[in-house]
Amino acid sequence: MELLDHLALGASVALTLNGLMYCFLGVLIGTLIGVLPGVGPVSTIAMLIPLTYQLAPAEGLIMIAGIYYGAQYGGSTTAILLNIPGETSSIVTCLDGHPMAKQGRAGPALVVSAVGSFFAGVVGIFLTAALAVPLAYIGASFGAPEYFALMLLGLIGAVVLAQGSPLKAIAMVAVGIMIGLVGIDIDTAIWRFTFGLPNLADGLDFVPVAVGLFGIADVVRELCKTDGKLGKLSVIGRWMPTRDDVKRAVPASLRGTVIGSILGILPGGGAGLASFASYIVEKKIARDPSRFGKGAVEGVAGPESANNAAAQTNFIPMLTLGIPANALMAMMMGALTIHGIQPGPHLLTLNASVFWGLVISMLVGNIMLLIINLPLIRIWITLLRIPYRAIYVGILVFTVIGVYTVNNSVIDVYLTIFFGIVGVVLYRFGFEPAPLLLGFVLGKLMETNFRKALIQSGGDYMIFVERPIALGLLIVAVILLAMLLWPRFIGTRKYMSAT
Amino acid sequence: MIHALRKYHRHEDMFCGIAMILFSIFIMWVARGYPVGNASEMGPGYFPRALCVIVAFLGGVLIVGDLLKSGPRDEPEERLKLRPILAIGASYIAFALTLNFIGLLPALVLLIVLSALAIPGRKFWEVVLLVVAMQAMALSMWYLVQISVPLIGKA
Structure with missing residues (x-):
């Protein structure tokens, strides 16, 4: 049983005192910040990556992963109680979660969402453990053309399945790749796009770009929208779900887990897509679809399970192939690279203890979250009472210190605010920064593999279609692009963005 | 116009x-x-x-x-407001310009006050309270993360 050996190796990393402590710290901070209204997981991770610098790679990653799924749990709480989605995947939770809260059923909604998330998370972790080795094995056989095709597929998948204009999203990917190319070209030692600044010679750092585009831009956008005023908090009331609630929630949760696990692995798939898909399925198969939107418990249980399953299985392509499916995974990938770990097929052989330690820690972290969330929910609710007009100043202070400590340089502070303002303007004109971040993370790798492939073939572009795996991946990418021309698909996409 | x-x-x-x-x-x-x-x-x-x-x-x-495309177009979802953009932009730039000359805590006072102005109708005492609370947070971070900038004074 090779898998058991791996899990034992992971346990020896994650179940140490340090491992447990950083895992707990991660999920605690993640929940704490995720619960704060107006702060979603992407900006939470962006803000907190600098805090993990001093840690050893395994510990740092355990903590960042903890922050990641902790923030996702926290986001559901704000969605249900305040009707504020912290991120795309909790938009769906708002649809029925908040009506439940308004009817005095916030308690059951929170319980159903936490237990469903926990179950789905655990299933997702086991899938990660089971699929990692075979996928990494396949990945290790890939040459430059296959890698380029795979990255292209990942980027196109992310564009097609995201919201907003696909044209603009592709443009953002291209711009992201350009930003990724900043710095000294390895082959020729020519300085590209550095504008003569020595600080940019090694390329743009991940933290100022990510923190600016997500952390700072989110704050400014929120202030543009609301002047810092947020909605009214619902009262929790009774806790336990009724027998009827349970009877409806359990099958919905199971279906959500399956949907989420599958969509999480696909290129471009992720928690947001998974929760939408699950909601649509639940509404379709319900005997009385009109209950949805008015507090149907299935509408909370299904999507919440789906998004957590996807949040876990998202790690599979990112860790084993080095392909992030969405902005969150790009963020995680950036965090890994900062700790000197390159995600990809070699991660499992070179950093086996880190990988399996992460897997076990996620299991432990999910158990911790269940405990942190349910009995202690009252503490988190007091946090919801802090007005955004105070929170955002805290975020700015916290972020500026974090960004500065990365290199102890004020240049990073300037870069952060630059990308922050750029992000706000881009959002305003319908350019989403998520594809930009994906392009940025993959940029250099894409160019390198593209160059390598063409050196291999002596400049013949046919190499991308002559190799069967590369061809297969490119065909899937073309099919995904073609889906954009299919009216029904566009309709669903519009519906998703509208809700 | x-x-x-x-x-x-x-x-x-x-x-x-x-x-x-x-x-x-x-x-x-x-x-x-x-x-x-x-x-x-x-x-x-x-x-x-x-x-x-x-x-x-x-x-x-x-x-x-x-x-x-003809006919009416969708209103943009996002709207830009000059005030938050200017205030938050200025707060970060002021922090970056002054950090190495006056130290972390005074530079943060600038950042906090400027960013507080991003929303209209702040009361004086509210800003004072924010400054005090945020300074406490920054102080604890300074100890935790070991920032290589003096709390007060030239670097």
């Missing part, structure tokens, strides 16, 4: 497309000195130029799409 703005709202995609094309031209210009090479021996200018062509092409498609 207001009238002109409204008109331009309606042709937002055209504006975006033009901006994309201008951006590509700018990047092409920056990259003008990077050798392109050929497909078998790609220079550092090859990939960036290819990307510029893609962005410019997409910009062109947006413009054409905008010209072909």
